[in-house]
Amino acid sequence: MGVKDKVIKVIKVSNKENFLKGFVKENPIFVFLLGMCPALAVTSTFETSLGMGLLVVFVLTSSNIVISLIRNYIPNDVRTPSYIVVIATFVTIVRMFTERYSPDLYTALGVFLPLIVVNCLILGRAEAYASKNKVLDSAIDGLGMGLGFTFALVVIGIMREFLATGGIMYGNYLPFLVDAPIYLFNFDWIINGFVYLLNLIPFISFTTNGFTISDYSLAMFSLPPGAFISLAIILAGIQFKKVRKEEKLAAEKKAFIAEKKRIALEKKKAAALKKVGEN
Amino acid sequence: MSWTLFATAIISAMLINNVILMQFLGICPFLGVSKRSSSAIGMSGAVLFVMVIASAVTYTIYDLVLHPFDIPYISTIAFILVIASLVQLVEIILKRYSKSLYKSLGIYLPLITTNCAILGVSEGNITNIWTANMPYWNGLGLAVATAVGTGLGFGLIIFAFSSIRERLDSSNVPKAWKGVPISLVVAGIMSLAFFGLVGVI
Amino acid sequence: MKDFVPYIMIASLVVVYMLAYLLNKKTPIPEECKIELDEETCTACHNFSCTHHGDVE
Incomplete structure (x- = not known):
C-alpha cells in the first residue's frame, strides 16, 4: 500500500x-x-x-x-x-x-x-x-x-x-463577422508598399508591371503532398531545436568533467612537486 | 450493373484515391506500426478484414434502418458503435475458433476500433455511393468493392513504407530529420508519385 | 411510436456493444498466443500509445 x-x-x-x-x-x-x-x-x-x-x-x-x-x-x-x-x-x-x-x-x-x-x-x-x-x-x-x-x-x-x-x-468558410471574404494578409501588400516607398525618392519611378505573388506560388502545398511536406518541415524544425539543446547540455557536461579532471591533475602535480621539494 | 463498375471502384479506391496518401486516413498506424514488414502485413490484413465487414454492415444499417425511419443524423453514433462491437465480436470468434489467425492478427484488433480509416470508409460510402433510389444490392456491392480496394491500398502503402523504413534506419539521416519528419517526407514523395495517377479513371 | 426509434436504436446498439465488450473480456486468450502488452500505456489511447511509446516489437 x-x-x-x-x-x-x-x-x-x-x-x-x-x-x-x-x-x-x-x-x-x-x-x-x-x-x-x-x-x-x-x-x-x-x-x-x-x-x-x-x-x-x-x-x-x-x-x-x-x-x-x-x-x-x-x-x-x-x-x-x-x-x-x-x-x-x-x-x-x-x-x-x-x-x-x-x-x-x-x-x-x-x-x-x-x-x-x-x-x-x-x-x-x-x-x-x-x-x-x-x-x-x-x-x-x-x-x-x-x-x-x-x-x-x-x-x-x-x-x-x-x-x-x-x-x-x-470569410469563405466561417461566415461570421464579415460580409464578404477578405484578405487577412497578402504578400502583394508588402511588394506594393515597397514600390510606393521607392517612388517617394525623387527621380525614381517604378512599377510592378502587373506582378502578383499568386503567379509564383506553389500550388502543391494545398494538395496532399504539400500537407506531408509542410508538417515534416515544422516537425523537423522542432526536432532541430531539441537536438541542439541536448547537444549544448552534453557539451556543458563534458566541459564540466574536463574541468574537474584538470583540477585534479593540477592538485596531483602540486603534491608531486611539493614531495620533490621536500626531498 | 456490370463487373467493370466494381473493378473500377476497387482500382480507384486502391490506387487513385489512396486511403493514406490522398485521404489521410489511418496515419497513426502508418507512422507507428510499419516498422517491420511482418507487422505491416498483419495490421493491413486485420484492417482489410474489419473494413469489409464494417462497411457492409454500416451500409445495410443506413439503407434499411436509418433512411426509412428518417433518422440519418444518428449515423455517426450508430456507426462507431457498430464498428466497435464488430471488432469485439471478431476478436471473440478468432479466439474461439481460429487460434492461428488470432495469433497473427490479435494484437492489431484492439487498435482498429479507433482507426479512422474504418469509420472514414463507412462514412465515405454513405456520402459518395449511397443515393435514395439506388437498389440495395448494387449499393452494397459498390460499398464492399470500395472497402476491398481501400483495404488493399492501405496494405500496399504500409508494406511499401515498411520496406523503405528498413532502409531509412540504416542510412545517415541528419539528426533533426530522424524519425517522424523523414517518414513524412517519404510519404509526401510517395503521395506526389500517386498524384500522377489522378484522372486515369 | 416513430419518435422513439432513434432512442431504441441507440440503446440497443449500446447494449449490443457492452455485451460484446464484456463477452470478449470473459473469453480467455488462448494460451499460446498471449502477448505481453504494457497495459498502462495501451489503455490511454489504443491507436497511438501501443505503437509509438509502448513499441510493439
Whole structure:
C-alpha cells in the first residue's frame, strides 16, 4: 500500500499551468503526434484549420466535463464504451450545428467532421485525465489541450495557405463577422508598399508591371503532398531545436568533467612537486 | 450493373484515391506500426478484414434502418458503435475458433476500433455511393468493392513504407530529420508519385 | 411510436456493444498466443500509445 501511494503521488499544478501546458510543452500535434489525420487533411487553408480546431475544442471540453461528472458511476469494465458514446453524442451535436450555421465548412471538412469521434486526442484525454480528476480541472485541461490543438492546426494552415496562394483569406468558410471574404494578409501588400516607398525618392519611378505573388506560388502545398511536406518541415524544425539543446547540455557536461579532471591533475602535480621539494 | 463498375471502384479506391496518401486516413498506424514488414502485413490484413465487414454492415444499417425511419443524423453514433462491437465480436470468434489467425492478427484488433480509416470508409460510402433510389444490392456491392480496394491500398502503402523504413534506419539521416519528419517526407514523395495517377479513371 | 426509434436504436446498439465488450473480456486468450502488452500505456489511447511509446516489437 505504502509503495503504491508513493508511485501515484499526484503533483499539484495550478490552473494556469494546467491550461497552458497544451500549447507548447504538451502540444498534442507537435509533441505527442496525436490526431495527425485531421492535422494533414483539413489544414489546406487557415480557415478550415481554425474551424476544425474550434469544433475539437468544443467536443473535448464538453466530453471532459461530462466524463468527469459521471466518472464515479461507470463500472470499470465498460469504461471505454461509455466514453465513446459520450464523445459520439457531442460530435453529432457539433455536426448538426455546423451543417446549420456554416454549410461551407461542413462540406470542406467532409468526412473528418464525424471522424472527431475517433480522434486520439479526445479519447486519450478522457482516459488519462477526465476519468481521474475533478470537473473544473478536467474542463480547464480540455480547453487548454483543445486550444493547443487549434494552435498547431492554425500554424500548419497558415503555412500551407501562404505557400499555396501567397495570402491568408478569411470569410469563405466561417461566415461570421464579415460580409464578404477578405484578405487577412497578402504578400502583394508588402511588394506594393515597397514600390510606393521607392517612388517617394525623387527621380525614381517604378512599377510592378502587373506582378502578383499568386503567379509564383506553389500550388502543391494545398494538395496532399504539400500537407506531408509542410508538417515534416515544422516537425523537423522542432526536432532541430531539441537536438541542439541536448547537444549544448552534453557539451556543458563534458566541459564540466574536463574541468574537474584538470583540477585534479593540477592538485596531483602540486603534491608531486611539493614531495620533490621536500626531498 | 456490370463487373467493370466494381473493378473500377476497387482500382480507384486502391490506387487513385489512396486511403493514406490522398485521404489521410489511418496515419497513426502508418507512422507507428510499419516498422517491420511482418507487422505491416498483419495490421493491413486485420484492417482489410474489419473494413469489409464494417462497411457492409454500416451500409445495410443506413439503407434499411436509418433512411426509412428518417433518422440519418444518428449515423455517426450508430456507426462507431457498430464498428466497435464488430471488432469485439471478431476478436471473440478468432479466439474461439481460429487460434492461428488470432495469433497473427490479435494484437492489431484492439487498435482498429479507433482507426479512422474504418469509420472514414463507412462514412465515405454513405456520402459518395449511397443515393435514395439506388437498389440495395448494387449499393452494397459498390460499398464492399470500395472497402476491398481501400483495404488493399492501405496494405500496399504500409508494406511499401515498411520496406523503405528498413532502409531509412540504416542510412545517415541528419539528426533533426530522424524519425517522424523523414517518414513524412517519404510519404509526401510517395503521395506526389500517386498524384500522377489522378484522372486515369 | 416513430419518435422513439432513434432512442431504441441507440440503446440497443449500446447494449449490443457492452455485451460484446464484456463477452470478449470473459473469453480467455488462448494460451499460446498471449502477448505481453504494457497495459498502462495501451489503455490511454489504443491507436497511438501501443505503437509509438509502448513499441510493439
